[in-house]
Amino acid sequence: MDFDFSPEEQKFAEEVEQWLVENHDPVVMDPTRENFSQLADTPERRAFMKKLAKKGWLGMSWPKKYGGQEIEGVYEFILNEALSRHAAPQIGKGVGIIGKTLIRHGSEKLKQEFLPKILDAEIEFAVGYSEPQAGSDAANMQLKAEKVDGGWKLNGQKMWTTSAHFADWYWVGARTDPDKPKHDGLSLFLIPMDHPGLEVQSLPTIGKDTTNQVFFEDVFVPDDYLVGKRGQGFQMISEALDLERFTMFTLSPIADRSRVLIEWVRTATRDDQPLRNDPNVRRIIAHIATDTAVAKGLSTRFVCAAKEGGKPPTIQSSQYKLFTTTLSQRVCKDALDVAGAAGQLREGQEDAPLAGRFEGAYRATMNETVGGGSSEIQKNIIARRKLGLPKNF
């Protein structure tokens, strides 16, 4: 048993940390965007991703023949945690979901076309799985992909495509085989985001950022841009989610919010008394600190399970996601409770405690227990795969 990183891993963590301090840029790194800070959605952030690429930090775990270094995934974990701790853009989608799926299942043509661009940070992706009728029931996608000469014609709608308004390419699940069982009738496509048949409509969130819905009207996709085998879409989506779930909700921002709150409580006063002397506040802080330590432990569990190889750490990542996103919301709620009436003041208001950070985070974290597989979906996964309970829906 060993709870420390190895000396090599520790050295890498320190190197990344130092590099991020040296390359600190408030335009690129904005913690008040909370989970949205992971997006490379502005020219400055894309330039930052290019710098990461130059460091050789994109695709570290990929096979050497595709430009990777074939080193353990734990280095990508360390990198992503550090990036998210600094509220910098992260490596999740391109390197993780799309890159790794293409490496496992993509044609030579798609590998040649996309993998080098992912490694060079020349390309940003949007991911389109959810639809109006495919939320938690992700396999219920209805976006229609009709076989036509030389390719496919797509019609329908996607929901919650966060990156649609700035991405270059769209990674989309669509129904190619409506007569097959719903899990076996889906295929994955790559579509240029500037395709004239795509219409992106903004859906502003209760946080600072927007997500989107995307409408497809006769979007033609050549045969070459169907990823992997026809009908294998859902299997590839699930596999990638198993591998990448933890990159979607890194621990660092949550642990950092706990730290920010604790630092504030240490120095704040109420009625001329130190706030930290309030027994109720002390109790709240004790549980936040304890639960944050548990979340870190659950994160260590999936890192270790992933390192062992073999099966993807599905159960461990579901437990981590369930516990940590719930904690994330509770820290924000508790912070507002501790702040008292002033907690309601929003970012930008002079009197807002901690510059309104937690009022903003209270909004921004609302979606964490929903996106990336809701808490209820995680519980179903744990109940069935870990406890062996029967299907319950």
Place this chain on the structure above:
Amino acid sequence: MDLDLSEEQQMLVDMTRGMLEEHSTIDVVRSMEDDPRGYPDELWKQMGELGLNGILIPESHGGSGQTLLEAALVYEELGRALAPVPHFVSAVMSARLLMEAGSDDQKDAWLEKIANGDAILTPAWLEPDRGFGPVGVKLAAKADGDGFTLTGTKRHVYFASAADRMIVLARSDAGVDLFLVDPAAPGVTLTHQLSQASDAQYRVDFDGVRVAAGDRIGAAGSGGAAFEKGMLDGIILLAAQAVGGAERALEETVQYAKERVQFDKPLGAFQALAHYMADASTGIDGSRVLVHEAAWNRAQGRSISRFAPMAKLFACETYREVTRVCAQIWGGVAFTREYDIQIFFRHAKQLQLSWWDTPYLEELVAADVLDR
């Protein structure tokens, strides 16, 4: 990072579990409920033969001198088996106090006997209407010639009737002192008190009990600090015990949920119940990794002032919540004595209330986080 057990650790776990499955069956556990002595000879003998009583005692005193991590693995098994043994009071708390503060004579007199199970020692700590903190120790130790006289009352003295010595926390002019006292000494009165977990615990009244100067453990006034230090180790093991108990309660409940049918479906096919069990499983796995991290830090010689109270706080709350949910899933039968889940339900809450309770642990964590 690596959460796997070493081969030796896994062997220790397997060996302990195997022995407990044979000698700490649920029938044995039930037979010891409300028993004034509180532990069965055969189980205690087996613990000694496997070397479990000397796990934290150095080899120079007849133990195997293993780390708190190995001890935590054993405690998970003791928790699973609800093992009715005086291990914690004797082989953990008393042994730690002697190792920390005892004189060579005291160590020679007791540690080897504790290690092989021939002697049982138990702390006499808590007092009526007083708390867990150092200020709670009020039982008076009055200097009297070449020794002391003790007057006052202790509660929750586990296995006192079977103990060869109590280690009594008492208030002297110098502060808190620890004294070795024979429960059969004149002026000591033991009263068995029935508890939530039906264990063998005693109220102990001290009426001018004479103690020789040589029976004080450590320098005058040093007892409180030694006890706190021992507790930081001890609560990690109790947290491990909670993990083991919670896991077994959940295992038995999951099995029941696969078999018991209502509305033509097994209970586990109802999402309301499946989600209870998924939450329980997550809490248990989170507790375990926190306990292991605490014990590992201790084994590495690092500070556990934050991890230890966190571990007991979280693991005991998880155990309590898991057993509440398990009882809910078992339904009406959980309310009867006939079924076993109620034993876990009672043990879980008592463990949370004992050896530093939730409010005390919350304050320890808060002080470590906010005041340092």
